[in-house]
Amino acid sequence: MRKIWLNRWFSVAYHYVNLIRNNEDGERFEFYGTHPSIDHVSLSACDVKETEPKVEGEAYIEFCLDFCRRHGIDLFIPRLHMELIARHIGRFEEIGTRVMVCGDMELLENMMNKEKFYRSLEGKGIVDIPNYRVVRTAEQFAQAYRELREAGETVCFKPTEAEGGMGFRIIKEEAGDPLEELYGWVTLETTYEETYRTLSSVESFDDLMVMEMLEGDEYSIDCLADAAGRLLTAVPRLKSEGRVYQLEYSEELLALSRRIAENCRIPYAFNVQVKYNKGVPKLLEINPRMSGGLYITCLSGVNFPYFAVKAAFGEECRPPEPEFGIKASYVEQAVRLDSVRGGSAVSDH
Known part of the structure; x- marks a missing residue:
């Protein structure tokens, strides 16, 4: 059974873990989660959870390496300090841990800074810039x-x-x-x-x-690529009114995603955010990680988190054709954490 660790993610990591766990191939994984708050809801989906120290720089890298060694982590999916961790991928590989992060440091640094990223794309005919x-x-x-x-x-x-x-x-x-x-x-x-x-x-x-304020429709395009950054599939997700989203087929946006993938070669799961203005889709940003709304996009029939994990392990990925024309929303869900005083004792790992 392979071990996967997610460090200080957003609460939606709860969905990522369950999507990977309930994969269509019946592959079994053990999940590890860390966060400064042991009661963070993302940890409730994990098999093992620990409190994460509030440190930075080399001290954080040492914490990560020690965590991977102690638990024999096979795949590390970072969110916090993603850029820092990417600089030290080699140190993780030396102890047998793969890291699901973009290893192209120039590209990653550009994506983390909107000015640098906009300048890197300007005049290339890839995507319109505001x-x-x-x-x-x-x-x-x-x-x-x-x-x-x-x-x-x-x-x-x-x-x-x-x-x-x-x-x-x-x-x-x-x-x-x-x-x-x-x-x-x-x-x-x-x-x-x-x-x-x-x-x-x-x-x-x-x-x-x-x-300029972009005043038209806003789309998040969830993209899946292999380890070399070759695009496998993409699903545009329109943010409608309130909590309503629509998974739409748009050749214009899918072609835009293909151009970005061919130019940038971002591996695994990434998210392209665009917004229309005067009929033109213009780039807001690209997130080189799983997006906050990815679990909604998975209603298309493509288990993005699981296929990203397969790609990170170097395995062949053949995601199904996504279903479009889906209108979706979400509701709050009560999640039981550990028992408190007066109930049965449940210890943290």
Whole structure:
């Protein structure tokens, strides 16, 4: 039985583990999970769980290597410190542990920084890039805002190194009623004046990408590739209203995925996020890992996490043809953790 370890993942790793465990080939695995909180829900899907130390750099690599040695881990699927771990793949291979991560460090570093990645793709005819500027001072922000507004764009901004929606804001053109906003829903909108005032409070700040607001449909394209980065299958997932998603066949988006795969050669599972503006799909970002909504995409009949694991073990992968035209949603699910005082004792590993 092969052993798989997932370090500090999002809660959706609960689904990844169960998808791999309940694979169509009947392959058996033992799952190990670590997180700073022993009660994190992702760990409840694992056979063995441990508390993860809050350390960085070489200390974290030493923790990972020790964990793999102690438990005889066959495959390590990292999320936390993915770039750091990728730099040390050789050290894991020396102790017999495979690592499911992109080993092309230049590519991985580019994907972790939106400015670098956009520049690496510009002018290659692979995917359209939003109109953007990278700023580090309030005056640069003001100039970027003016230029984008003069080009007829609604403006938004986001840190160049941020995961998911962290730091994303939309600049609204008219200030609303402060009292109404206080009593209303929390939004991602802000004003130019408020942003400029905040940014002016310091001489410089971490790189901020000021860009055109993409106002059309948003798609996450979940992609599966072999260890060499050859695309095996892809499924575009449209985010509709609320919690509704649609798995759609789109030759335009599938062709875009093929171009990205051929150019970048990202292995295993990765996710391409695009959003339309004026009829053109433009790149938001590429996540070189399993996406948060991947378990929804698996309703297509393709067990993405399991086939990514097969690819990481160097095995032949022949995923089935995905089913499209599926509308899906999700609900909260109660998950029992370990028993507490008053119940039967359950020990942690």
